[in-house]
Amino acid sequence: MTEANPAAMAATAATPATRHRRRLRSGDILDHAVLIAGALFMLLPLLMVLQMTTVPDVEVIKTGPTLTIGDQLDENFEKAMFEASGFSGENTGVRMLINSFILGIGFAVGKIVIGMMAAYAIVYFRLRFATLAFWIIFTTLLLPLEVRILPSYEVVQKLGMLNSFQGLIIPLIASATATFFFRQFFRSVPEELVEAARIDGAGPVKFFIDILVPLSKTMVAAMFIIMFVYGWNQYLWPTMITTDEDMFTLVRGIKQITQVMEGNRIPEYGRANLLAIIAIVPPVFVVIFFQSWFVKGLTESDK
Amino acid sequence: MKRAGFVNRWLPMLLLAPQLVIIAIFFYWPAAHALHSSFFLQDPFGFGSTFVGWENYTDLAGNSEYRRIAWFTVLFTCLVTFFSLALALLLAVKADKVIRGARTYRTLIMWVYAVAPPVAGFIGVIMFNQSWGPLTRVFEYFGHDMTLGVNYNDTAFAMVLVSIWKQVPVNFIFFLSGLQSIPKSIREAALIDNRSASGRFWDVTFPLLAPTGFFLLIINITYALFDTFGVIDTLVKGEPGNNPMTLVYKVYVDGFRGNDLGGSSAQSVILMVLVLILTVVQFRLVERRIHYT
Known part of the structure; x- marks a missing residue:
């Protein structure tokens, strides 16, 4: 993936003199101005929230976000991470952070493992009902969880899985995005590979573990990033399934944080803002640091 | 299926089993249940239910509140879709053009992808705070008293703005990768044929991006x-x-709040049909996209 327009790149590389002239062109300045404005549009809200985590709540109420950086970050951090905001005293920031990680990682791993297995069966085996299985699985792409949320809740309730990680994670896995993605990838793996493996006497299990899985490493990484962010950011489903405060994830807890913030005599802005930041940091970190994998996974999987 | 596939009776079934079991329990059962209960009227105290045929649906069609919400949803969807696509396209074209700092700009714009929608909403609540929110102050400057959560139009505005903010990065990533996959030879040919940059954009780049645009x-x-x-x-x-x-x-x-299960299920079914249509269109487009490139 090239970073910039190749034609423009060639023009710039020509001579130092032309490069100098190019840099002063008004069009370039306009391009940068637009991009800086766009970046500020995305970034400013976050910076303001960050600033408010460093000043005392009383000051926030008086002035709102300002340009000064205060010294209250430690104290707010202490409150956000170790003090519970609910009634049971169990949903501290640490607890919610752990729950968020369990949901994000559990969802990503479960989805990838199950999706790879199913895709392997569909692509590499002669199966009488392969087409049927394919359609049964791919119909799930048609209906997002949001439109069947109530009946899904009832099923989980009947199975006694409310307020549990199984009830939280497994129903979210019931969609074929990863299976579809790995099916596309497996189909692009050269045919000669499986022929050679069979000539060498490798069985289906050995071929899968020794050849196909190592080959899919990049794809797995890309899928993991997308699925981790998706799982971490789940809101509606955890809101319905978890009512015990010690099961809350950070994103699930955000509404309660807002309510606690508004209910108090002096709203605890510092703490609420910091919890919001903590809910943002891990997925943003993953997306930024594994950017190329992430972009590849996103644009090649087509949803 | 691969031509040289393995022949094995039980292994593929074993591999497929987890996926099939999960979707049977957590997909087909609930979906069928929604369809079923959309034709019944639930007793509010949980004692059984009566078959009412299409009544839940006709009730919805005649309900003025439902029609108002449907109308708002259409308006909201149009605004969010148009502005987040337009803004993302503008930024992607510029990010594709600049030489210095292209990577930095890309990172600074795309990080919002990872922000959860409710957290984005929370940031909106902060920005529109009644007494000191920065955006409330901007409106104050123009003589408008912004009251989030009280005034219908103010709340609608905040919803649209926050939803656009959250969606720009995804569109930006897709548009940028679409722009970068346009072959160098086409760009150079366009550069010779057409001297004006905006002419080049509308005559060459925009049509080439159309498949990505439809998909998005x-x-x-x-x-x-x-x-x-x-x-x-x-x-x-x-x-x-x-x-x-x-x-x-x-x-x-x-x-959940009103305990109107039948009516809620009928609404779910209407949404299911809507998504079904959208997904079929999407699959068609994905196929077309493959032919384009």
Whole structure:
């Protein structure tokens, strides 16, 4: 993936003199101005929230976000991470952070493992009902969880899985995005590979573990990033399934944080803002640091 | 299937079993259940239910509140889709053009992808705080008293703005990768033929991006319909009251707060049909996209 327009790149590389002239062109300045404005549009809200985590709540109420950086970050951090905001005293920031990680990682791993297995069966085996299985699985792409949320809740309730990680994670896995993605990838793996493996006497299990899985490493990484962010950011489903405060994830807890913030005599802005930041940091970190994998996974999987 | 596939009786079934079991229990059962209960009227105290045929559906069609919400959903979807696509396209074209700092700009714009919708909504609540919110102050400067959660139009504005903010990065990433996959030879040919940059954009680049655009259109409509739930729920602070809401939020409010299971199921089924149509269109477009490139 090239970073910039190749034609423009060639023009710039020509001579130092032309490069100098190019840099002063008004069009370039306009391009940068637009991009800086766009970046500020995305970034400013976050910076303001960050600033408010460093000043005392009383000051926030008086002035709102300002340009000064205060010294209250430690104290707010202490409150956000170790003090519970609910009634049971169990949903501290640490607890919610752990729950968020369990949901994000559990969802990503479960989805990838199950999706790879199913895709392997569909692509590499002669199966009488392969087409049927394919359609049964791919119909799930048609209906997002949001439109069947109530009946899904009832099923989980009947199975006694409310307020549990199984009830939280497994129903979210019931969609074929990863299976579809790995099916596309497996189909692009050269045919000669499986022929050679069979000539060498490798069985289906050995071929899968020794050849196909190592080959899919990049794809797995890309899928993991997308699925981790998706799982971490789940809101509606955890809101319905978890009512015990010690099961809350950070994103699930955000509404309660807002309510606690508004209910108090002096709203605890510092703490609420910091919890919001903590809910943002891990997925943003993953997306930024594994950017190329992430972009590849996103644009090649087509949803 | 690969030509040289393995022949094995039990292994593929074993591999498929986890996926099939999970979707049978957590997909087909609930979906069938929704369809079934949309034809019944539930007793509010949980004692059985009576078959009412299409009544739940006709009730919805005649309900003026439902029609108002449907109308708001259409407007909301159009605004969010148009502005997030337009803004993302503008930024992607510029980010593709500049030489210095291209990577930095890309990172600074795309990080919002990872922000959860309700957290985006929370940031909106902060920005529109009644007494000191920066955006409230901007409106104050222009002589408008912004009251989030109280005034219908103000809340609607905040919902649209936050939803656009959250959606720009996805569109930006797709547009940028679409732009970067345009072959160098085409760009150079266009450079010789057409001296004006905007002419080049509308005659060459824009048509080449059209498949990506169509695909994103569907993604954005689906986003505005479903994924904005978290944005709306935090912006109205869980109190729908007189505030605007979308169809998905209405399903949740009726089913969970109002205990109107039949009506809520009928709404779910209507949404299912809507998504079905969108997905079929999307699959068609994905296929076309493959032919283009």
